[in-house]
Amino acid sequence: MLRLVGYALLTAACVALLAMLLALSSNGVSTFSTTVYGVSSRALALRGQSLLALLELPTPGSPGPSAVEGFTSALDVRVSGAPKVAIQLFLPPPSPANLTRPLPQYSPKYVLVENLSMRGLTCYVYEGRTYRSRVEPLLGMLAGDWESYDLLERVLGLSLSEVKAAVDPAGSYVLTLRLGNDTAVLCALEFDASMAEAVFDNGTRVPFAEFLALARSARVKPGLPPYAPYALNVEVRAYALFRPTPVQVARALALLAAGAVLVALDALLTGSPPFLFLYKLRRILRRRGT
């Protein structure tokens, strides 16, 4: 009866080897794919004439600590559209200087920034632990001070790797990220703000640079609502890629060897030749064929 276990192990090993061979020949197999929703803006930052929107990409399917061997997660990111950015204005905090006049009742005020043109997209991959412990607090600080170039540099400098997007024929920015175990992704979407205009509630349009100067003089801090710049199309597709490792191939070969040993042992003990069922199968097939 050992041969039955041997046959099962041999078959399982052959199927595993075949699947691995297929995966290797096509440079990895992807069978799981999902569209990622919930891309959120973490901060806005100014860099010269550029406005950077920092988008945090959720990474479903990216392996956690119990990642399965041979699997890597990948993200396909595509960004397109003519974006507008809604900027939330925060009134200055109470201080001895402004306590003398009554503070208006709090309600968020938004200013729309239009005529932005996309200049580029760069995504930064972080180690999960670094992202949680060091990058997130910095992002919190950056959200309150978008002119801190220093903070921005520190945020981007902590990344493990960066990938610049290419522009496809349709004018969209596209890139593919390969993610390792426990990683986080932050994408910096760069807009050219030289021609941008700030649009106020009453319809007044002022150049973006002028708006900045006004905001500075009024000590009004611009912030960012917790959603992505709108009129912007951000498509993120996450998928798992399987590429067999040498250890996996070795395990499949060990399974094959174990099956062969069991079949040989049974044939030796019983004196009955193995794989007779294959002859039976051939006979049946021949009979059907004639």
Place this chain on the structure above:
Amino acid sequence: MRGRSKLRAKASRFAAYGAFVAETVGGPLATSTAALSALTFLLVLAFPPAGGPVSGLPVLLYLTSVGYSVVALAGASAMVSDLKGPAQVFLSQPISRTAYALAWLSALLTSALATFSAFLLSFAVIDPILLRAVDPILAAAWLLDAAILALALLAAAVLARRASVLVALWAAMTFGSAFLLALPSEHLRRAVAVARPLYSALSGWGAAGGPPLAESALLAAALALLLYWLARARLEV
């Protein structure tokens, strides 16, 4: 001395007949294992690595059980055809009736073990960490379930000697059980949970105490005794 050589001759005859039965069951077993291994691979690939195949494990266990049930049906049907012809040759002298039934039972139980081992090892080839997802209670339920099915099919094969009866019993046990578990009758559900412990474990019925493994083991023992009695009473020499 003479007794020992007699025993050895008996053992070698049993081994030779066992090899014949194993070769009969080997074809369906290899086919079913190939299909199940391919399915295991596909399902593991189809789940995100973070969740792993854990979320698909009940489906895989169910399909593995259905795959084995086909092997058990093919084996029991082969026994029915064997009883109509070649068995007479074996039963007339070389092996006893009990040994004859035991050879088929061993082949089907070993096939169950082989199917389950191949399923687990397919996981282990991808990553041994995946084996942690297989709960020992679920594994015990799977093996007991397969044993009960094999014993019931073999008992029916000896008793009825008709392949159609086996197919009806197989369909009732494989597909009927799932429907019966959904019925409101407590007694009926309890009976099905004992007869198909895997189904009760997977459907979450009796979740508080888990599948009734002790009662299922008793049922398997009772079916083994019934098969032994049927083999002695119903197999002609």
